[in-house]
Amino acid sequence: MPVESDKDRMSYLMDFGVTAKVQGVDVLGILDQEFKDIGGVETFYPIFECRRSDAPNVSHGDSVVFEDESFYVASIENDRSGMQQLILSVGKSSKYIPSGEPNAYT
Numbered sequence: 001m002p003v004e005s006d007k008d009r010m011s012y013l014m015d016f017g018v019t020a021k022v023q024g025v026d027v028l029g030i031l032d033q034e035f036k037d038i039g040g041v042e043t044f045y046p047i048f049e050c051r052r053s054d055a056p057n058v059s060h061g062d063s064v065v066f067e068d069e070s071f072y073v074a075s076i077e078n079d080r081s082g083m084q085q086l087i088l089s090v091g092k093s094s095k096y097i098p099s100g101e102p103n104a105y106t
Contacts, residue, residue: 009051009082020048020066022055022086029054031066034087046071046088052078055086064088 004012010028017028029050036043048064048071064071064086075087 004081006051006053006082013051018066020064022048022050022058022064023062025055027054029086046090048086048088049083050086052082052084055084058084058086 013028013030016030018031019026019028020031021027027050029048031046031048033044034047036045048066058073058076060073060076062073064073071088071090073086074089077085077087079085
């Protein structure tokens with residue numbers, strides 16, 4: 001059961017968020033970078049966290065544009081309490097092909 005309400009989430013986004021175009025629609029969210037260490041290779045990747053209700057139909061490969069810079073949705077992580085993180089890539093890649101399971105790829 002979520003601790004915060006939708007009003008709390010919107011207040012958080014209003015205080016710290018930026019507007020990006022997701023599927024051509026303005027969406028308020030938090031643009032951040034996550035650190036990842038894969039097999040000793042350290043890197044950062046961009047994420048965009050927003051309310052699920054603001055981008056309910058977003059899917060893999062959709063564009064996310066922030067200040068004239070384009071990203072593409074590589075993965076969607078739904079927290080099941082009203083928010084989602086869109087894991088972004090700089091270039092559109094055909095390697096992100098959904099297998100039918102959330103966040104699973106072939």
